[in-house]
Amino acid sequence: MAIREKAFSIITEVFKKHGATALDTPGGELCSLRYDLTVPFARYMAMNGLTSMKRYQIAKVYRRDNPSKGRYREFYQCDFDIAGQYARMQPDSEVIKIMTELLDKLNIGEYVVKLNHRKLLDGMLEICGVPPEKFRTICSSVDKLDKQSFDQIRKEMVEEKGLTPEMADGIGEFVKKKGRPLELLSELQQKGGKFLGNEGSVQALDDLEILFKALEKAKCIDRVVFDLSLARGLDYYTGVIYEAVFKGVTQVGSIAGGGRFDNLIGMFGSKPVPAVGVSLGIERVFAIMEQNQKDQNQTIRATETQVLVGFLGEDLHLGTELVNEFWEANVKAELMLSKRVMKHIDHAKDSRIPYLVLVGEMELNKGVVKLKDIEAAKEEVIPRTQMVEEVKKRLLTVKEATL
Amino acid sequence: MAIREKAFSIITEVFKKHGATALDTPGGELCSLRYDLTVPFARYMAMNGLTSMKRYQIAKVYRRDNPSKGRYREFYQCDFDIAGQYARMQPDSEVIKIMTELLDKLNIGEYVVKLNHRKLLDGMLEICGVPPEKFRTICSSVDKLDKQSFDQIRKEMVEEKGLTPEMADGIGEFVKKKGRPLELLSELQQKGGKFLGNEGSVQALDDLEILFKALEKAKCIDRVVFDLSLARGLDYYTGVIYEAVFKGVTQVGSIAGGGRFDNLIGMFGSKPVPAVGVSLGIERVFAIMEQNQKDQNQTIRATETQVLVGFLGEDLHLGTELVNEFWEANVKAELMLSKRVMKHIDHAKDSRIPYLVLVGEMELNKGVVKLKDIEAAKEEVIPRTQMVEEVKKRLLTVKEATL
Numbered sequence: 001m002a003i004r005e006k007a008f009s010i011i012t013e014v015f016k017k018h019g020a021t022a023l024d025t026p027g028g029e030l031c032s033l034r035y036d037l038t039v040p041f042a043r044y045m046a047m048n049g050l051t052s053m054k055r056y057q058i059a060k061v062y063r064r065d066n067p068s069k070g071r072y073r074e075f076y077q078c079d080f081d082i083a084g085q086y087a088r089m090q091p092d093s094e095v096i097k098i099m100t101e102l103l104d105k106l107n108i109g110e111y112v113v114k115l116n117h118r119k120l121l122d123g124m125l126e127i128c129g130v131p132p133e134k135f136r137t138i139c140s141s142v143d144k145l146d147k148q149s150f151d152q153i154r155k156e157m158v159e160e161k162g163l164t165p166e167m168a169d170g171i172g173e174f175v176k177k178k179g180r181p182l183e184l185l186s187e188l189q190q191k192g193g194k195f196l197g198n199e200g201s202v203q204a205l206d207d208l209e210i211l212f213k214a215l216e217k218a219k220c221i222d223r224v225v226f227d228l229s230l231a232r233g234l235d236y237y238t239g240v241i242y243e244a245v246f247k248g249v250t251q252v253g254s255i256a257g258g259g260r261f262d263n264l265i266g267m268f269g270s271k272p273v274p275a276v277g278v279s280l281g282i283e284r285v286f287a288i289m290e291q292n293q294k295d296q297n298q299t300i301r302a303t304e305t306q307v308l309v310g311f312l313g314e315d316l317h318l319g320t321e322l323v324n325e326f327w328e329a330n331v332k333a334e335l336m337l338s339k340r341v342m343k344h345i346d347h348a349k350d351s352r353i354p355y356l357v358l359v360g361e362m363e364l365n366k367g368v369v370k371l372k373d374i375e376a377a378k379e380e381v382i383p384r385t386q387m388v389e390e391v392k393k394r395l396l397t398v399k400e401a402t403l
Numbered sequence: 404m405a406i407r408e409k410a411f412s413i414i415t416e417v418f419k420k421h422g423a424t425a426l427d428t429p430g431g432e433l434c435s436l437r438y439d440l441t442v443p444f445a446r447y448m449a450m451n452g453l454t455s456m457k458r459y460q461i462a463k464v465y466r467r468d469n470p471s472k473g474r475y476r477e478f479y480q481c482d483f484d485i486a487g488q489y490a491r492m493q494p495d496s497e498v499i500k501i502m503t504e505l506l507d508k509l510n511i512g513e514y515v516v517k518l519n520h521r522k523l524l525d526g527m528l529e530i531c532g533v534p535p536e537k538f539r540t541i542c543s544s545v546d547k548l549d550k551q552s553f554d555q556i557r558k559e560m561v562e563e564k565g566l567t568p569e570m571a572d573g574i575g576e577f578v579k580k581k582g583r584p585l586e587l588l589s590e591l592q593q594k595g596g597k598f599l600g601n602e603g604s605v606q607a608l609d610d611l612e613i614l615f616k617a618l619e620k621a622k623c624i625d626r627v628v629f630d631l632s633l634a635r636g637l638d639y640y641t642g643v644i645y646e647a648v649f650k651g652v653t654q655v656g657s658i659a660g661g662g663r664f665d666n667l668i669g670m671f672g673s674k675p676v677p678a679v680g681v682s683l684g685i686e687r688v689f690a691i692m693e694q695n696q697k698d699q700n701q702t703i704r705a706t707e708t709q710v711l712v713g714f715l716g717e718d719l720h721l722g723t724e725l726v727n728e729f730w731e732a733n734v735k736a737e738l739m740l741s742k743r744v745m746k747h748i749d750h751a752k753d754s755r756i757p758y759l760v761l762v763g764e765m766e767l768n769k770g771v772v773k774l775k776d777i778e779a780a781k782e783e784v785i786p787r788t789q790m791v792e793e794v795k796k797r798l799l800t801v802k803e804a805t806l
Contacts, residue, residue, distance in 0.1 A: 001425040017730060019708040019737040019754075022404040054706075087740035090719050094738070101730070210719055217724035219731070303457075305422040316493050316613055321620035327420060327504070328622070334422040335497070337490035351422075 002300040003289050004076070007282065008058055010105050015056035015080055018098055023055040034061045037079040038236075038264070038277060045083055045275075046268030052084030058282070081277030083265060089207055091276045092240050092260060093214035099256050099278045100220040103244060108288040110247035111255065113223050115181070116230040117208060118237050118259070123201030124228065127194055128170035130163060136235065137161055142175055143231035146245075146253075150176070175229035181212040184226045204239075211240065238262040239276070246288065255288075256280045301352050306332045307391050308353045310344030312360030313337065322359060322369075322387075329388045331395070348374050355391055359384075405703040406692050407479070410685065411461060413508050418459035418483055421501055426458040437464045440482040441639075441667070441680060448486055448678075449671030455487030461685070484680030486668060492610055494679045495643050495663060496617035502659050502681045503623040506647060511691040513650035514658065516626045518584070519633040520611060521640050521662070526604030527631065530597055531573035533566060539638065540564055545578055546634035549648075549656075553578070578632035584615040587629045607642075614643065641665045642679070649691065658691075659683045704755050709735045710794050711756045713747030715763030716740065725762060725772075725790075732791045734798070751777050758794055762787075 012022075023041070034040055037057050045053060058078045080098055082091035096113065103111050121142070125135050138161060141153050150172050157163045157171070174194075177184060185208055188195055195201035208226070215221040224242075232241045239260030246255050258278035266272030293299065307326055311319035319335050326333035334353070336344055341358065348356045358370040369387050372379045373394070382390050415425075426444070437443055440460050448456060461481045483501055485494035499516065506514055524545075528538050541564060544556050553575050560566045560574070577597075580587060588611055591598055598604035611629070618624040627645075635644045642663030649658050661681035669675030696702065710729055714722035722738050729736035737756070739747055744761065751759045761773040772790050775782045776797070785793050 001427055004427075005425055016707045017733065017735045019706045019735060021705045022408055024404055024407075087717060087719055087722075090722075090738065090740060093719065093723060097727075097730070213720040214723040217720045218727045302424045303422045304419045314490060316490055316496065317616040317620045319490075319493075320496060320617040324500075324621045327500070330420065332420045332422060335493065337493060 002302050003286055007106060007285055011078055011102060014098060014101050014105060018094060020054045020056045020080060023057050036061055037077055041081055042264040043268045045265045045273055046270035049270060051273055054082045056080045075283045078280040078282045079277060081275055083273050083275035089210040089214060093211050093218060095258060095276050095278050096215060096242060097218045097220050099244060100223045102280060106285055108285060111244050112225050113242050113244045114227040114230045115224050115242040116227055117204040117240050119200040119204035121231060123195055123198040124174045127198055128167045130167055134161060139231040142229055143233060145175060145229040178225055178227040181221055181224050181226040185209060185212060232259060236261045236264045255284045303351060304332050305334050305351060305353045306395055307355040307357060308344060308348045309333055309335045310356055310358045311337050312339055325388050331391060357387060405705055406689055410509060410688060414481055414505060417501060417504050417508060421497060423457045423459045423483060426460050439464055440480050444484055445667040446671045448668045448676055449673035452673055454676055457485045459483045478686045481683040481685045482680060484678055486676050486678035492613040492617060496614055496621060498661060498679050498681050499618060499645060500621045500623050502647060503626045505683060509688055511688060514647050515628050516645050516647045517630040517633045518627050518645040519630055520607040520643050522603040522607035524634060526598055526601040527577045530601055531570045533570055537564060542634040545632055546636060548578060548632040581628055581630040584624055584627050584629040588612060588615060610643065635660065635662060639664045639667045658687045706754060707735050708737050708754060708756045709798055710758045710760060711747060711751045712736055712738045713759055713761045714740050715742055728791050734794060760790060
């Protein structure tokens, strides 16, 4: 939970920086459980007749899958969507910028953002002569190219899905194209390029030109690979699609993805509202953060306690009076009552509490307390009246040192 | 959601100040939905063989009730519990302190904490001659005393639940007692007091003496009323019980409550682990916060955007370059592309964004931007290179002024 909280706070900060509103959509009728956050968002927009919204949501979703291989029936998902009329490709470029900002700030390691356009995929299939009713099933074959070789895919397309060998080879020519966005784009736009005779494809190339120039200015284009083989499974995408793939040692594959879905909101009975979004696979992010921590032999503290008040006796009211002085000063403090000094020291060490204030009746009578710096193993006797101030001063120094 | 987020952050801060760990318990088997957070916590402790934990949890719980009268099937609950062996009454006093800190910091208005002890209730019934098998049903009658008169309760106890009139009147003598904790306690402890011959009651009075002295030192005893009529519905309480009742104009009744439950964790098959906790009715807190806001004609902003970059044109990449300078400097910024100045000003006003940076091609060519302070309705022309610094400087001043 400590790792989760840290990740949540980084994520929320990025979303707020981009002017997003938090939205919580309730479970559906009859208390059914959410499968994802995109569909409830689309329904919320439609049912409330909204035409514009920039929202984020971090919430649990539920699947009926058998819990195995790091997949659970209940897990967190983290979505950001922009719905409404904007300048062409503006929301798309902002969503991709946000995705890279999230992954950079979470500091989980190297990744690339694969990017393609649905209309370019459709155009490619049209150009290769694939009949429209086979577009979706062929897309799902192409989508496997990150795990299988083209020969395997080719076999599937020809033998199982009934494409001619010529169609399959045509697709093969297209999908091997990937590279730096502006470079590959200008190659595809060159005179005589195959896409130029296809209306949808030309529109997609224009979209991508605007997008890539904006991503260049947003200083995140270096993360992006324009990849004609990226297909993404979901049917509701209508424009640009993307997927962030982790490059680190922990093999988790895709950690974020999304795209434009201009028809989904309208499917719930409202006027169509164009929208684009990204979904972050936050459980995979947690897994990577945990692994990185183990690799570095670090542990995140479960609590944030700054000082342990160790009272050497059993008088709850005397101990409470001491610890309450810290609470009133907004210092994170715990009270422990025990006559044994070592119990206090052990607890402070176990919980990695940096300071220990030790007080017994003798100290109380003298108006002093013992202040121990646990890591430095140093102890000094200070006046009780200065106890809170002294601890606060030291905490400030620690903070500055770690900044 | 903006109100919720504000409340959540206040609550989390208080819990952390007291050294609590965040815990998220999953839904039960077969994906059943949580009814509350106490039972899953108890099960978690037992199933993991834990003997000590100080945890908080803010999560949704689900009820099958018909959604009516401000009660929903899905709502947030917010729990804090301390389980484990501690000095006598230490966790109890800390939980009550935390409850008052939460309610004070949420700043929702006046409240009192009614407090009683389960063993004192049982002792009272024993002393009045009520047969043990009727304890729970009589307790539930007593529990209605905040809504009904004693005469109504008396009738129910005698006519429906079979107490003798003498028993009922004996109970009537006890339950009318309420007052300042230390004063009522010392009255009950006086020589000849009815409780003194009852073993469980004497133990409860000793508990309360330790507790009240600690609450005095924790400076929250002024919030507490020792009330012998407080019974609380749940069966699992074994010691001190309490309930915070809101005194404001919004009639919401109880907003927080809890008590000691020493047998619950052991019921899940582990060794018994003593525990005490509090549950905050956070939806009621939201309702009060919303009402207070309406009363004061205030609204919480849905976004936190600090500056709107209004680009007077359609070039996404030029607008992106400008807004990205703010994002890189961690300033919360939105981009809008439109040739109409009023659209930018209206959007800034509607969303209560304090600053607007207006830029067109003319400004770009001159290397300047127009910086508008929306509330002050002032505009100045500044060099583009100083744009981010100037906005940051002004934001800092605003912040200081509101502190």
